[in-house]
Amino acid sequence: MRAAMSDIDLSDAEALRRLVSDGSLIPPKTDDQVIALTRIETLLALIEGWVDVVADNAAHRLPSRHAIAEMVIRNRAVGRPGEKALAGLIGIDARPRRLREAASMWRALDAAVSAEERDSVWAHPDVMPTSDDIDDPAALISRLSGHVAPPDAMDDAIRRLIDEDGTVDGN
Secondary structure: OHHHHHOOOOOOHHHHHHHHHHOOOOOOOOHHHHHHHHHHHHHHHHHHHHHHHHHHHHHHHOOOHHHHHHHHHHHHHHOOHHHHHHHHHHOOOOOHHHHHHHHHHHHHHHHHOOHHHHHHHHOOOOOOOOHHHHHOHHHHHHHHHOOOOOOOHHHHHHHHHHHHHOOOOOO
């Protein structure tokens, strides 16, 4: 990064623009940064997928609905200025496949639960969908629908310990 900055004329706006857009100003990422960037990319995919589903539901009665959808697809294909800036400044890459998968998750959720239940996942970071939920929407739907997985051997062992004396720690 220092080498890139030492060779640049700060009055040359085009050279500065190139440095920002090609990632030359981004230092190598630490493991923690990679984890954080992955979370941000997931969050951006979740937001964009949610917007797609909500906008599609709202535009359902518009005669120009298909033209609007085509325009959105074309915009994504060429990349928007905000995406390019994030990619250049912090190395976030909005992957089209992940955005489609997130939209698919929201569509599945939209079909399975009410809009209020669907939107309730934005209430707190602890209940927001994760990357795993994008990969397995059925698990998210099950969680939101109140369906709990059947107890496994560990659950049974804990239940037996609690039932023996009525307390968890024996007091």
